[in-house]
Amino acid sequence: MRIAELSRTSGVPVPSIKYYLRAGLLPPGERTARNQADYRQSHVDRLRLVRALVEVGGLSIAAVGEVLQSLDRRGDLTRSQALGTALEATLPTDTAPDGPLTDAARRTVARLSEERGWTIGLDTPVAQNLIARLASLFQFFGEDAERLADKYADIVDELAEFEVRWSVEPEDTDTAVERAVVGTFIGGAAFEAMRRLGHADYARKHLGQ
Amino acid sequence: MRIAELSRTSGVPVPSIKYYLRAGLLPPGERTARNQADYRQSHVDRLRLVRALVEVGGLSIAAVGEVLQSLDRRGDLTRSQALGTALEATLPTDTAPDGPLTDAARRTVARLSEERGWTIGLDTPVAQNLIARLASLFQFFGEDAERLADKYADIVDELAEFEVRWSVEPEDTDTAVERAVVGTFIGGAAFEAMRRLGHADYARKHLGQ
Numbered sequence: 001m002r003i004a005e006l007s008r009t010s011g012v013p014v015p016s017i018k019y020y021l022r023a024g025l026l027p028p029g030e031r032t033a034r035n036q037a038d039y040r041q042s043h044v045d046r047l048r049l050v051r052a053l054v055e056v057g058g059l060s061i062a063a064v065g066e067v068l069q070s071l072d073r074r075g076d077l078t079r080s081q082a083l084g085t086a087l088e089a090t091l092p093t094d095t096a097p098d099g100p101l102t103d104a105a106r107r108t109v110a111r112l113s114e115e116r117g118w119t120i121g122l123d124t125p126v127a128q129n130l131i132a133r134l135a136s137l138f139q140f141f142g143e144d145a146e147r148l149a150d151k152y153a154d155i156v157d158e159l160a161e162f163e164v165r166w167s168v169e170p171e172d173t174d175t176a177v178e179r180a181v182v183g184t185f186i187g188g189a190a191f192e193a194m195r196r197l198g199h200a201d202y203a204r205k206h207l208g209q
Numbered sequence: 210m211r212i213a214e215l216s217r218t219s220g221v222p223v224p225s226i227k228y229y230l231r232a233g234l235l236p237p238g239e240r241t242a243r244n245q246a247d248y249r250q251s252h253v254d255r256l257r258l259v260r261a262l263v264e265v266g267g268l269s270i271a272a273v274g275e276v277l278q279s280l281d282r283r284g285d286l287t288r289s290q291a292l293g294t295a296l297e298a299t300l301p302t303d304t305a306p307d308g309p310l311t312d313a314a315r316r317t318v319a320r321l322s323e324e325r326g327w328t329i330g331l332d333t334p335v336a337q338n339l340i341a342r343l344a345s346l347f348q349f350f351g352e353d354a355e356r357l358a359d360k361y362a363d364i365v366d367e368l369a370e371f372e373v374r375w376s377v378e379p380e381d382t383d384t385a386v387e388r389a390v391v392g393t394f395i396g397g398a399a400f401e402a403m404r405r406l407g408h409a410d411y412a413r414k415h416l417g418q
Binding site for chain 2 (some may be wrong): 048083087118124126127129136137139144149151152157158162164168178180182183186187188192195196197198203
């Protein structure tokens with residue numbers, strides 16, 4: 001198909017398609033004339049993924065590039081390595097600044113890990129990210145936030161198990177990796193939207209709004 | 210205190226403070242000389258809130274302005290109105306585009322509301338936001354996403370009850386509103402970070418990563 005049809009089929013405007021092509025997020029079409037190229041269904045699928053990561057996942061163009069690289073590299077990897085690489089590429093990398101709040105957050109993550117048998121080291125990016133976020137929570141709410149963190153941990157244990165099992169259901173590794181990466185962002189956004197509705201509903205019923 | 214001390218105490222750089230002052234996110238200090246003003250503890254608290262909403266909540270300057278207005282208006286409101294107004298100001302306002310995916314997402318939200326006794330109308334901003342996010346999920350995963358939505362609803366019912374009850378614990382309305390608004394964003398970010406750690410932990414244990 002030509003670029004105009006690719007735009008109609010995917011719902012992505014032509015200028016955005018050209019931008020993604022220049023940024024290397026979309027492989028070039030097959031050149032058919034001087035100013036013309038032919039695109040396939042695989043371009044439609046890839047565009048759908050790019051748009052979701054940018055618009056729903058809120059990823060930068062550089063971060064989308066990393067996710068796509070990890071998706072495209074997965075031929076050399078085992079299934080679980082492919083999943084791990086793709087999910088790691090999408091992790092926020094901010095480290096918590098040194099200080100008493102970060103120390104407190106680190107102790108909380110260590111305690112939760114001990115109590116729940118979490119196996120992720122405290123110096124990994126995913127744990128550092130959690131420590132940074134908990135440090136912000138402690139900054140506002142002090143030790144009142146400990147109870148929130150405990151509740152979150154109860155819930156996360158259940159949610160993460162369900163989501164990972166759901167991601168790896170498909171036998172095809174491509175599909176499993178797409179489920180894991182896209183589910184992390186699109187699923188996370190849907191969960192967050194439902195949480196907001198849950199707040200509104202509970203407040204309305206029990207606070208008389 | 211002078212602006213330099215306000216910066217040291219709050220950890221916010223002087224140029225950012227000046228920007229927030231110009232944008233009206235921080236009330237002016239008391240003028241003490243031609244180029245000098247005096248700031249108080251209330252400025253430190255407000256800066257902490259602004260920075261959290263911008264950096265952790267990811268809100269635009271305009272959205273932060275709306276949240277602060279609703280906080281500052283709360284004197285005229287009942288406690289539950291104040292909470293509701295503050296939380297509504299922070300809602301994303303994108304509506305789902307018309308189409309079969311949105312229709313399917315709307316049916317799912319109607320079904321969940323019916324099954325769970327949710328009382329929030331489908332045309333409210335909070336429900337529209339959920340419908341838009343679910344439509345994205347359906348776009349990728351079709352009816353496989355229904356099971357995710359059901360699991361999310363189980364978990365949200367428990368999480369939202371806990372969070373709202375935790376928010377309204379303090380007798381002081383100021384503190385309750387701060388808990389609700391800040392907890393929505395900072396708590397949400399901490400939950401999301403813990404979810405990512407939960408994925409990594411479960412994948413490592415059960416997929417042999």
